[in-house]
Amino acid sequence: QSALTQPASVSGSPGQSITVSCAGTINDIGTYNLVSWYQQYPGKAPKLIIYEVTKRPSGISSRFSGSRSGYTASLTISGLQPEDEADYHCCSYAGGRACVFGGGTKLTVL
């Protein structure tokens, strides 16, 4: 069982917006503004797309945004494109554990 809870799958049509949730506890998301999100294509290594809840690394599209409310972090992808179809993983710092991951969410672009 993963420490953070994500939906197994989400879907959307091109041009739409989707949101992936990541539910944690007081011990991780609820205490630390240190949530990151990773995009992973099949057979490839993950790639950092959001860090410290809301920040985007250089080169990441502004269509990707992050937020946090209470014990839940969210990743929103606006203007959905076919190339956004991938797995998305959230991670939160949790004190003694540098990164507790969610189970991952498969995004399907219809």
Add this chain to the structure above:
Amino acid sequence: QVQFVQSGTEVQKPGASVKISCKASGYSSPIYFIHWVRQAPGHGLEWMGWVNAGDGVPQYSQKLQGRITITRDTLSSTGYMELTSLTSEDTAIYYCTGGPTPYNLDSWGQGTLLTVSS
């Protein structure tokens, strides 16, 4: 940005140990955190531990404590992850990853497939 190049595919028998390497290039800061993350077939990511490349101090997940050792060689800019007492549940792709802070996994290696089978 740092680039990580990992050692190749491993096949080990139950009860054996494995040591995977990860060579880093392209970073100038002495403070850098190298993490190890694994992904079992069809599963999500699991954080295993990290090492502060500056002082060599590691930190491990509670689940793997006692079976995992993470080290680094500053001269060759290489990180290592050793896992002992392997079982079939250790079959996974192992990634080294890291960044200038302990919280963000900026760069990733290509992954090393470990298969544990008799």
